[in-house]
Every structure is written in structure tokens, then in C-alpha cells.
Amino acid sequence: MSMPSNPTPTNEKSGKQLILGVLIIGLAAAGASWWFRYSATHRAAQFWGPQAAELIRDAPHVTLRSAAAAADGQDAADADVPRDVSNAKGLTHLRNALLEDASYDWSTAGRADTNWENSLVFEESEGAEPRVVILLSPDFHWAANGSAADPAGHAVSTSPIAEGLQTFFAEQAQDAPAE
Numbered sequence: 001m002s003m004p005s006n007p008t009p010t011n012e013k014s015g016k017q018l019i020l021g022v023l024i025i026g027l028a029a030a031g032a033s034w035w036f037r038y039s040a041t042h043r044a045a046q047f048w049g050p051q052a053a054e055l056i057r058d059a060p061h062v063t064l065r066s067a068a069a070a071a072d073g074q075d076a077a078d079a080d081v082p083r084d085v086s087n088a089k090g091l092t093h094l095r096n097a098l099l100e101d102a103s104y105d106w107s108t109a110g111r112a113d114t115n116w117e118n119s120l121v122f123e124e125s126e127g128a129e130p131r132v133v134i135l136l137s138p139d140f141h142w143a144a145n146g147s148a149a150d151p152a153g154h155a156v157s158t159s160p161i162a163e164g165l166q167t168f169f170a171e172q173a174q175d176a177p178a179e
Contacts, residue, residue, distance in 0.1 A: 043101045047156060048145060052122075052132035056098050059122035059131075062086045066169050067117035067138065082121075085172055094120075094168055097161050098134065104143075105157035114142050114155055118169055140165040 045053040063082045085091060097103045116135035123131035133146030140162040144151035158165060 040101055041099050043106060044099050044104065047104075047154075048098075048132065051130055052145065052147065053099060055122040055124075055130060055132045056095055056134075059124060060086060061123050061126050062088075062091060063121040063123075063126070064169065064172050065119045065121075066173055083172055084126075085120075088168075088172060090168055090171070094164075097164060098143075103158060103161045105159045108157040108159070114144070116144065116146070116151070119146060136165060136169075140169070 041053075048056060062085050064085045065082050114135075114137045117138045118136040118140070120134045120136070121131055122134070123129075131147070135144045135146040135151055136142065136158070141157060141159050142155045143158045144155040
């Protein structure tokens with residue numbers, strides 16, 4: 001029996017096509033991921049502004065002011081003392097919630113008469129610029145950019161996350177060190 005002089009050639013094309021197919025699928029998945037993230041956050045980022053959105057997401061120093069302590073019977077002067085919550089439990093979730101479009105009721109117009117009793121300040125270092133101040137109504141159903149010239153004119157409803165905001169602020173007031 002004689003052996004064939006030409007062995008069967010390997011199919012080099014199938015390996016290249018597989019690699020190309022995996023690359024195309026990876027690029028499509030990356031594009032879909034980018035689009036999903038953009039569509040889930042673009043209105044909130046537009047509302048706060050690009051620099052403010054970046055600070056909300058990444059600022060190393062976060063300060064909270066709350067009137068809740070006064071409501072709990074503490075001295076009103078103590079209630080307005082800023083609290084450093086830069087390492088607070090739940091802050092990462094709060095940052096994400098503040099940047100998600102679903103956290104806001106965009107169909108509700110802001111109220112001009114809101115009494116801003118609570119706030120969060122996101123900044124690079126304490127007392128330094130740049131910073132963003134998020135003002136919150138006493139019932140946590142409204143938020144405004146306190147860095148804007150007319151915060152009440154640009155308020156947005158936070159009704160979808162009001163309960164979570166209230167819980168976060170209550171926990172911070174409860175965890176505050178005794179003076």
C-alpha cells in the first residue's frame with residue numbers, strides 16, 4: 001500500500017475565523033455595556049453636570065449635614081454640625097443611586113419653596129474646590145444642586161430613593177460620635 005504524497009491540509013481559515021468571531025463578539029458586548037451604562041445614567045449626569053457627576057462618583061471627602069438630629073431632641077446647633085461620612089457604610093450605594101436615572105422622577109417639576117434641611121458635599125479635600133453640594137428636602141423627596149445659582153429652580157424629585165436617603169441620613173445621625 002502506498003502513502004499519499006500530500007497529507008490532508010489543515011484548515012487554517014477556521015482558526016482565524018474563530019478568533020475574528022470572538023473579537024467581534026467582545027467588541028459588540030463592550031458596545032452594549034457602554035450603551036446600557038450611558039442610557040441608565042445620562043439624565044442624572046446631565047442634571048448634576050459632568051464635573052459634579054465625577055465628584056459624586058469619586059470624591060474622597062464626603063460631608064453630611066442633617067436636621068434629623070434636631071428632630072430627635074438634640075440641640076439644633078449640634079444638628080447642623082457637618083459629619084464626615086467618607087467611609088460610611090452604604091456610601092458606595094448612595095453614590096451609585098445619585099447617578100442612576102431611575103433614582104429620580106423626571107416627570108415632576110421642582111418646587112421653588114423647598115426648605116433644604118439636609119445636604120451632602122462631595123469634594124477633593126475638605127473645604128476645597130471643586131465640590132458639589134447636594135441639597136435635600138426634609139422628607140428626602142427633592143434634591144437640588146446647591147452649587148447652582150438658583151438651586152430651588154433646578155430641583156428634581158428623588159421619590160424613588162427617598163426612603164433609602166432617609167435611612168442613610170438616620171444611620172449617620174445615629175452613628176455620630178458623642179461630644
